[in-house]
Amino acid sequence: MSANQVTYGFCYSEVSREYKVLRLVVREQIHISELKIYTLGVGEKWRNVGEVPCPTRYNFCQVIVNGALHWIHNEDDDRIYSFDIESEMIKSLPAPPGLETPLCALKILEVGNCLCLTYNNIRRFAKTDIQLMKEYGVAESWIKDTILVNSIPRNFRQCNLNPILIWKEGQILIQSYRSLDSYRPESKRFI
Template structure:
């Protein structure tokens, strides 16, 4: 489904704990045309006027487009949207049928400059009776794929969420089981790789955050309440840099 707003209103995304309940529009105050004051309106044009009041969360953003998740990650009742908040346009991503073996899912959003394609990633953790949990990665290319494609088994993202560190079209995440590796998905080659985290890192993965700074991958250690340690990978793929 595709939706478009008739008027142009720039927007600002104010996110707290990934919640997008504070997505606001900037509107001219027509009652004061000379001063042209700006008013903030906490509204967002979605299929249902009550949708933004529900469990609507930010997945990621690329080139001004934002990917939104509505619902719960461990139930069939959820939706994924791609939106251009500046134009008020959005559409719902077609999701595959939910299978009973699925325990939980997590999503990511990325853009490949090489192919010019936007892709949505989905981590699927499933379990069959008598078997251990299996974590797999599925990919959907917007405007190209008719179905989601399985690219193989990958470590499950920490806290059921991919990091928003998107460097040169590469999505990154860490796993809760160990803190010595950073995993990545290349949106062009669709390869999953890992790179070593900084040596001697004692902080658990739950207190580590991956971010993008100056088109470089950075790892932030927020374990101490008085300061933050930041490792900056100046040369991508080389942990020692």
């Protein structure tokens, strides 16, 4: 009997106005992943989309950008994967060029309707890296910002920094465990 990992995702179609539940079953011993979809209120069965070449092992990130649900493979891989909510197709997107940190160690987010990757390593390297894909699907559109520990407010230094949104003149609203603060990429300072 093979060990299976089951992962669920949830998304909403703006076009059809339907909610969809995704179920990815990773069959460990035979290295196959199957994606099934259940559309709430439509039929009573899971539909099989087929085998997935890019399994996720523990969770779908609930990151929706450009009409697609995104995730990172939890093993060494240099691609970001997406499930197009309308076409129900799985695609891959390029990781940032010259990425120093393995993609599986990064956290994927949606910030300002852009894909965002963060790597919090304040304790070891005294910095947090933020990468934004400014033009969806274009590898050359990734931009990187490094927040150095000496610019981070003291109440943020013991926590992971999570970008939430881009607002007022390109400032990035960043959340830590108990605080919110605004970061200015051009001056490399919190305000």
